[in-house]
Amino acid sequence: MAKILVVTSGKGGVGKTTTSAAIGTGLAMRGYKTVIVDFDVGLRNLDLIMGCERRVVYDFVNVINGEASLNQALIKDKRIENLSILAASQTRDKDALTTEGVEKVLDELRQNFDYIVCDSPAGIEKGAYLAMYFADEAIVVTNPEVSSVRDSDRMLGLLASKSRRAEKGEESVKEHLLLTRYNPERVIKGEMLSVTDVEEILAIRLLGVIPESQAVLKASNQGIPVILDDISDAGQAYSDAVDRLLGKDVAHRFLEVQKKGLLQRFFGGRE
Amino acid sequence: MSQADLLDQDPVFQLKGSMLAVTILELVHNDLERLDRQLAEKVAQAPGLFQNTPLVLGLDKLPAVETAFDLTELMAVCRRHGLRTLAVRTAREQDVAAANALDLPILPPSGARERAIELAPAQSKPAAKPPEPARATSKIIRTPVRGGQQIYAAGGDLIVLAPVSAGAELLADGNIHVYGPLRGRALAGVKGDSAAAVFCQSLNAELVSIAGVYKVAEDLRRLPHWGKSVHVSLSDEMLNIHLL
Numbered sequence: 001m002a003k004i005l006v007v008t009s010g011k012g013g014v015g016k017t018t019t020s021a022a023i024g025t026g027l028a029m030r031g032y033k034t035v036i037v038d039f040d041v042g043l044r045n046l047d048l049i050m051g052c053e054r055r056v057v058y059d060f061v062n063v064i065n066g067e068a069s070l071n072q073a074l075i076k077d078k079r080i081e082n083l084s085i086l087a088a089s090q091t092r093d094k095d096a097l098t099t100e101g102v103e104k105v106l107d108e109l110r111q112n113f114d115y116i117v118c119d120s121p122a123g124i125e126k127g128a129y130l131a132m133y134f135a136d137e138a139i140v141v142t143n144p145e146v147s148s149v150r151d152s153d154r155m156l157g158l159l160a161s162k163s164r165r166a167e168k169g170e171e172s173v174k175e176h177l178l179l180t181r182y183n184p185e186r187v188i189k190g191e192m193l194s195v196t197d198v199e200e201i202l203a204i205r206l207l208g209v210i211p212e213s214q215a216v217l218k219a220s221n222q223g224i225p226v227i228l229d230d231i232s233d234a235g236q237a238y239s240d241a242v243d244r245l246l247g248k249d250v251a252h253r254f255l256e257v258q259k260k261g262l263l264q265r266f267f268g269g270r271e
Numbered sequence: 272m273s274q275a276d277l278l279d280q281d282p283v284f285q286l287k288g289s290m291l292a293v294t295i296l297e298l299v300h301n302d303l304e305r306l307d308r309q310l311a312e313k314v315a316q317a318p319g320l321f322q323n324t325p326l327v328l329g330l331d332k333l334p335a336v337e338t339a340f341d342l343t344e345l346m347a348v349c350r351r352h353g354l355r356t357l358a359v360r361t362a363r364e365q366d367v368a369a370a371n372a373l374d375l376p377i378l379p380p381s382g383a384r385e386r387a388i389e390l391a392p393a394q395s396k397p398a399a400k401p402p403e404p405a406r407a408t409s410k411i412i413r414t415p416v417r418g419g420q421q422i423y424a425a426g427g428d429l430i431v432l433a434p435v436s437a438g439a440e441l442l443a444d445g446n447i448h449v450y451g452p453l454r455g456r457a458l459a460g461v462k463g464d465s466a467a468a469v470f471c472q473s474l475n476a477e478l479v480s481i482a483g484v485y486k487v488a489e490d491l492r493r494l495p496h497w498g499k500s501v502h503v504s505l506s507d508e509m510l511n512i513h514l515l
Binding site: 154158203 | 420433434439
């Protein structure tokens with residue numbers, strides 16, 4: 001049975017699309033047939049992060065409106081065999097999404113994929129609501145700062161009360177916390193919330209901590225999911241998170257300040 | 272939860288048990304003409320005797336062999352003399368059927384309370400539930416209460432067995448118990464019960480209120496009780512905070 005995974009946060013700019021791309025790619029690399037669906041209609045970004053923006057012909061809204069078949073709209077990733085992308089429409093707005101339409105497309109995707117990763121837009125309005133409504137599991141992306149934590153908390157409340165599982169009284173949506181842009185040095189200086197602080201406030205299982213890294217920006221601009229950069233700390237942290245998502249017990253890394261080597265100290269290495 | 276929902280939970284009725292004295296007309300003979308005449312004589316002696324007097328018709332003293340009679344007619348006779356039928360006391364099948372047809376309540380025969388009246392299944396009515404105990408049941412929440420959520424325990428206590436996030440709101444007509452950190456708002460005794468209290472394992476609340484008397488985080492965090500297990504109560508229009 002296919003699993004629907006939503007990557008959500010409430011707040012914008014915390015790394016939802018980066019996470020969707022990384023987690024989706026990671027699942028596909030481990031042999032699961034995976035599709036990443038961009039729910040951010042009107043502000044489509046996933047295709048850029050995945051580096052397939054030049055191959056978008058039909059999109060999610062076209063499929064909902066019956067203007068294209070799902071096969072026409074799905075974009076196969078050129079690097080990873082099991083990975084597909086369903087882009088959002090750039091010329092429409094969130095009202096183009098309907099509950100019935102989204103349900104129909106997700107049901108069809110369930111037939112052909114093991115994992116459906118829904119990349120939620122920011123906010124708690126229609127786009128974000130429909131992205132999480134059908135979810136079996138949720139990855140709540142949070143930055144270690146108070147407003148992000150508060151918005152994530154709100155989102156967790158919606159998952160517990162407004163999702164289809166909640167409305168039907170089924171087993172609740174499984175919640176995972178992914179802390180991104182984590183900088184242990186700034187935590188020590190008291191400029192950032194620590195992992196423990198965030199875990200205590202949100203009280204959900206920690207899926208992973210992604211360190212603040214230049215590699216993420218570089219990967220985004222090159223259109224390569226950061227998880228494919230397996231030398232970078234962020235790429236490795238995402239890889240660990242995917243393993244934990246699949247039930248493996250992997251120790252958390254990158255929570256402490258990394259000691260700089262002598263040469264790095266001299267030349268101010270920033271990787 | 273919106274304001275409308277809060278009003279919706281406001282109980283619109285109360286169930287109460289009560290004893291009341293009522294006139295019973297025990298019929299000994301099935302003779303409506305004689306009954307009419309004798310009632311008229313009684314009313315002539317004391318004109319103010321019956322004035323829309325509530326009445327239970329006792330048919331259980333009628334001889335069992337007596338032929339069936341017209342209940343509608345009997346009620347009409349009583350009505351003419353100022354007696355209004357509330358219910359029928361009977362165990363005879365044909366009378367039960369007639370009373371059911373008129374939608375008239377049936378009482379068991381006197382001194383035979385324990386004997387069940389057998390009714391045709393289609394006509395049976397569910398027995399009235401005993402009134403609820405005066406103390407309403409508490410509402411128990413086992414999952415975290417997140418920012419933006421509002422929970423109201425109407426008529427009783429609210430018990431939360433999980434953290435309450437900043438931006439969440441708890442309301443109760445009675446007490447509020449939080450077995451976890453309380454970071455949101457807690458308003459106990461919202462209908463004005465000044466004996467209500469708030470209990471929590473860790474006081475980090477944005478606001479605590481009892482019967483409308485409140486303190487906000489700005490004041491609370493200056494207290495030595497901040498972050499501790501506390502009991503908040505109201506006396507002389509002042510919030511008292513005690514360590515647990």
